[in-house]
Amino acid sequence: MRHFEEELEKLNNHLLEMSGLVESSIHRSVNAVINRDEESAQVVFQNEARINQLEILVDEIAIGLLALQQPFAVDLRFITMAIKINNNLERMGDIAVNIAERAVSLLNQPQVMPHIDIPHIAALSEEMIRKSLDAFVRKDVELARNVLMSDDAVDNLRDSIYSSIIRFMEEDSHRVHQGLDYLFVARGLERLADHATNIAEDVLFYVQGIDVRHQRSVAR
């Protein structure tokens, strides 16, 4: 059993490293957009390789653990949660790269429209992500439920940002290019919040053994 415990610990540590990197990439991608900071964007591009490497490592260890021996129920749930969270984290890293790419595009244009509510949706999304990852680390059900409750707020904010951006673009067609960059940033932030929701659901599944997907009203 000692090998099993060691591998489980390794799995956990890799996921923690990955969480830290993804959270940092997201924060830097947002900073690159809001503060027109190219260096922040470069760090995001650099993080990507390590995140992808960790994704493969986590999957290998998880499948190895499933193959090596019959895990107990609680370990089995942890391993399946690890496989799912791993997948979400890798996609979140990709979205951070997309946002950083938009930031670089925005840097190369004169600013022709305001940031709209991008800093606001960014703050909400980042908070959901931080909470969902904390909920994972601490196996905290309350925190995970708290994440699920924020998802609608982000969706509503995204809708209002879309409307504002479209209005800006319709008023002056010179703003189309820049408007699209902001639109994709807003969409990326909303998708990040969706991934935070997925992670929170996986944590609930792990801790409680209940499946709250597609029936969120139950979890509220």
Add this chain to the structure above:
Amino acid sequence: MRHFEEELEKLNNHLLEMSGLVESSIHRSVNAVINRDEESAQVVFQNEARINQLEILVDEIAIGLLALQQPFAVDLRFITMAIKINNNLERMGDIAVNIAERAVSLLNQPQVMPHIDIPHIAALSEEMIRKSLDAFVRKDVELARNVLMSDDAVDNLRDSIYSSIIRFMEEDSHRVHQGLDYLFVARGLERLADHATNIAEDVLFYVQGIDVRHQRSVAR
């Protein structure tokens, strides 16, 4: 062992039903956009509930199989592939719903710009999806590799479609609203192709036991 075999068969059958539904939803969402066909969009909205239900069933059976007994290596790989493909299929169903929503939005506007290359990228994506699902059903390595080779073509086509749409919008700001609908349709189709690529990679992992993610040059 009889119960195990039965559950494995059930897992496979649910995934096949889900594949069929998702493929049909994607085809209908594209048809709704290109032929302005509202009924097609409605079918996509109706399929969503069953796809979500199947996702939960597949996960439950897969985790149950892992918990019940020590699966042999080949079964274990099949079960972990099932968990991953399941996840991809559910997201593909969501994207089909997004495309169908754009189709409904387009239906309610007079047509102010052409379809650009939407039918073309739709055909390419649908072909990749069909091949990746066939590769899964037949455990066909050649077909899976063939899918990986098409991904760049879809990305290039998406870039050229984006440029055309942006040009159309910049020429006349009355086209902004419609342009955005087309832009999100193109983006959805490109993301569907990405999911087809993920499925093809999972099939290769299952059949060959090698991990081709993030090192696609190896697989080519």
